[in-house]
Amino acid sequence: MRVVPPVVPIAAAGSALKEAAIGARMLWRGVMTWKAAPRTMAWGLVPAGIAAIILGAVVVAALASAGPAGEWVADRAFADGSLPHGLLRAVVAVGLVGAAALVSIYTFTALALLVGQPFFERISRELDANDPTLDAEDPEPWWRAALRGVAEWARLLLLTVPLGLVAFVLGWVPLVGAVAAFVVSASLGGWLLALELTAYPLSRRGIVTLAQRRAALRGHRARAIGFGAAVFVTFLVPGAVVAMMPAAAAGGTALVRSLPADPARRVAAPHGPR
Known part of the structure; x- marks a missing residue:
């Protein structure tokens, strides 16, 4: 069964916010793939x-360690029962949970893609099935792709740890700390998810390695972050992460097809913006 992907228009050069909104819409296109091809998407569950x-x-x-950790830090800074003690305990607990969310969401995505490589490749391949410019065969054997995926996952995981610490520290900033930590987590985490x-x-x-993917998306960073941040936020919704994972995989293909440099877009609109 072939899935005909929706036509994604090339956006004119505009603001980063507009590009981020376009990226977020790519996740919605992935969600709509559930309606177009439910059997194909079900493979990713x-x-x-x-x-x-x-x-x-x-x-x-x-969650279990957040409270005790906040209590431990607060006990060493303020007297127990005081207002500053309670505030610091809450800030540390929230920051710890936020940092854990960043690391765990990325780990979940990478692990799901690794475990379900044949299934998610099938979803992506079906979305690209009507594109005559792409080769039907994969550029490398599955086992080599799996080994490379593990190495790339480990490299990016090492990056999520300091990012999680940044979000944790930002959570300590009075008034705006929690909001700033969330924005940083969603933005940086969104880039990693993309x-x-x-x-x-x-x-x-033909863009195989992590370095090549970074180079391909670097010129469309706002769009990629908008897509990844939308995935990040939806993965925070309790119970939604399993059903949204196939949609996120389909949305990743829609994101690539939306880029002006995509081969399908050059065929459809040779004079579009580069």
Whole structure:
């Protein structure tokens, strides 16, 4: 069964906010793929469910340790029962949960893509099936792609840890700390998610390695972050992460197809913006 992807217009050069909004709409296109091809999308539920169990364990551990960690820090700064003590305890607890969310959401996505590589590749391939400019065969064997995926996951995971610490520290800023920490987590986490979720469609376009994906998306960073941040936010909704994972994979393909540099777009609009 072939899925005919929706036509994605090339946006004129505009503000970063407009580009981010276009990226966020790519996730909605991925969600709509559930309606167009429910059987194809259902293949992604099994690996997403397995990864969600691991994610749930991490989140539960973070929630369980957030309170005691906040209490421990607050006890060493202020007298127990005072207003500053209570505020610091809450700030530390919220910051810890936010940092854990950033790390766990990225880990969930990478793990789901790794465990369910054949399933998510099938979803992405079906969305690209009507594109005559792409090769039907994958550019590298699945086992080599899996090994490379593990190495790339480890490299990006090392990056999420300091990003999580940044979000944790920002959470300490009075009044605007929680908002700033969330924005940073969603933006930086969104970029990492975009790098992961575009791996399959970009590999069919000859863009295989992590460095190549970064270079391909760097010129469209706002659009990529808008897409990844939308995925990040939806993954925070309890119970939605499993059903949204196939949609996120489909949205990654829609994002690639929306880029002006995509081969399908050059055929459709040779004079479009580069």
